[in-house]
Amino acid sequence: MQGQILMRPLGGTEFMEKFKEVYLEEIAELLADIESALLELSETPDRKELIDSVFRAFHTIKGSGAMFGFETIAAFTHEIETVLDLVRRGLVPMKKSLVDLTLSACDHIRHLAEDDSAGGKDTENIVRMLRSMIPADYQEDVSSPKDRAEHLPELSTCRIRFRPNPDIFDNGTNPILLVDELRNLGECQVIAHTHTIPPLESETTKCYIHWNIILTTSVKIEAIREIFIFAEDRCRLNIDLIHSDEIMDESGKYKRIGDILVERGDITLPDLKKALESQRKIGEMLVAAGVTDSDTVASALAEQEHVRNLSRKHREDAMTSNIRVAAKKLDTLVDLVGELVTVQASLSQRSLLLEDAEMISIAEEVERLTAELRDNTISIRLVPVSTTFGKFRRLVYDLSNELGKAVAMETRGGETELDKTVIDRLNDPVMHIIRNAVDHGIESPEKRIASGKPAKGNILLAAEHSGTNVLIRISDDGAGLDTLMIRKKAISAGLIPPEVQLTENELFSLIFLPGFSTVGEISEISGRGVGMDVVKRSIENLRGSVEISSKKGEGTAITMKLPLTLAIIEGLLVEVGPTAYVLPLSVVEECMELAQSTVRNARGRNLANVRGEIVPYIHLREFFRIQGDWKGVKQIVIVRLNNFRLGLVVDNIIGEHQTVIKSLGKLYRDTKVFSGSTILADGNVALILDAYKLAEMAEAEELLVRKNSYPAAGFPAMIR
């Protein structure tokens, strides 16, 4: 397992395999882009730039598909491309049916990417449908599958300055023919400089003309140079590449004329400045002429500035370069940084003990660097949540089609960043919640209209930062949760005794219990036995929490609170018996001495009086079955869990701690109370407490103790 280093170069097939993997990743990304563009198109079918982007993405899939041996994908994509090309040219409308078809084609490409030989009938079907989209007049384009996109090569623009020596005619070269050859290469603007031509009566066998040519072409500079190969020693030739982006910026403007002249060396910068100083700005001239007033000019200038900034930003975005890195490498990096944090902590501790000022300052420097390194490393793993929004949009689109409901999906805060692992593992829960919202939440258009709502339902997927957490909220404007129904259901399922009175929140929290589903019949979409309990569990596994709020007739909102990263947390270090424990600082509200006066331990109740509020508490020593008793003053840590507070009684509070999370490993995978461990500065291992699980377990135990006095079925959901 360990230490396998590939010393030999990658063989041909291995090499190919590696690239295939990259290709598959690329496909997945491109398809996601295509889908989100398509979904936007379904709303606004006329947006040319979206059609273009879809077309380009398919073209890339096709091109690299053929290159890496995904022939089926290449051939299949070609068919899509053909139709889209007609759409691009405005010959076929982007109707809903075509959007749907293209979406299913995307799915099909995904299948094909998994198994290139899959397809068969499906491929044929989709291809047939695609072809049927093409009006008869253009069918020919299909039968002669010529590749239009091949005519869309990367274009570049060159400035060619061709100044033949006067004696160029001596060896029979005709400069005009050379210029004509350039014209054949692409869009070409030729400016002949004729001012050096002497009067006709003087010598006429020499060439006195030179040319400046702007050429936009797909050929390389070398190829352009080749045209002049036979004239090279008899002329001065300069070929400069002007980047195409610069020519075609958003405002459609090229560089200002003065800049061009300076760049070409025709005038010097001081010359230009002098000339410019003597010139008044066009705005000023207009104002002076009384045609307009200065405010109008100012606003026009602001507009210009705005457009320029926009286009600059656009360009910068396009130029932001990315590196694709294997997630494994990042994990290793995070691990290493974690270890560094640990070592740094011991260094700091040690240096303080040594009381050596120099040592301490070095340790502080290391601490600062480590913190920065840690934050940077964590940020590498952060990905904007918008990367997954596309998928959910698609889900809503498909579901609403399937269920005959009109549902719009709105997203907010897509730029919010979260750890990649968290995002990946969020996928299923969010999917489930959205399914629920579309299936159970949003009513049918008729019902909605009847209750005075717009026929089209709305689902909002919003993400936002909240301290070191990220909140993800999925809300709908549907029917809301039916508390009566939940109650009935819970009673019939034996989850609560019939006589118990519950608050609304408590009732809502019942739906997070295993096996709970409020809708009578099981539909295709949701209620396949995977309930909200699974959602809750997966979120809790990410050290997050779920909350639900709902108003009958107005809708439901489910809010998930997630940590920014899984690797490092801010913790509060406490001691119970011989062991140190870490509580995530995010749940800690306050700490205080467990003074006798604040405690009401009458009749076995563990209740503390925290400034007038009664807070239940758990003795961790008892709960962990640690023998002996702490002789000193005990401390109580008040934690907030969703909507209630809980005290945890510990021996000692050590302080805040940068906690690098280490898994407890497979042998301890069944421990619930501990979500992991960490290594302290002194080399000992501390355990990270999951306060939610702790509360759950303590409560369950207490209920069972009480069971004798309350023969009715346990009521397990009080907490949430």
Added chain:
Amino acid sequence: MVSMETNGANQYLTFTLGEENFALEIAKVREVLDYTKITRVPRMPDFLRGVINLRGNVVPVIDLRLKLGMSATEKTLDTCIVIAEIMIEGELVQVGALADSVKEVISLEAARISPPPRIGTKLRNEFIRGMGKLDEGFLIILDIDRVLSEDDLAVVKDSSSVELPEAQEEKKDNSEEKEEEEEEKSPVLDLDAEDPDGF
């Protein structure tokens, strides 16, 4: 019964648990550590002694004696932690095992290894890979993967917060002071075990 793959790995690390000699295939052993502070993870079966910091990695330590039905390991000067590599759910995992003392690495031909006797070892047979015959006695070769096999872990799983019934018995043998307390709480805890997928 016993399949001894003779893939050249017939070297064994020998160690003692109580008076008895045990051995582990050397291929399974990564290193041997002196006893170090073990952080106990509360509310887990007793044979899971806790976790240690092994050069920045958190490694679980098990009490082989408890696992094999003997009394719990008492820390002495000779107590060692044998770091073994075992497969759990297809993943190579490092696990520390407490040994009363570690002796040596020996070579043993396959011919000198016999299947475990059905009775007489007083140990759970399924954990024994074979009996190695030495001039001065015999060795019990443990199947460390089995000792921590999935089936067995499933027990841990079911018990989750609860003490293993088996572990409780061991505790009685141990006649530890907290026995009473355990006894008192266990019915409560047993029921608690239903909680994860109850209802």
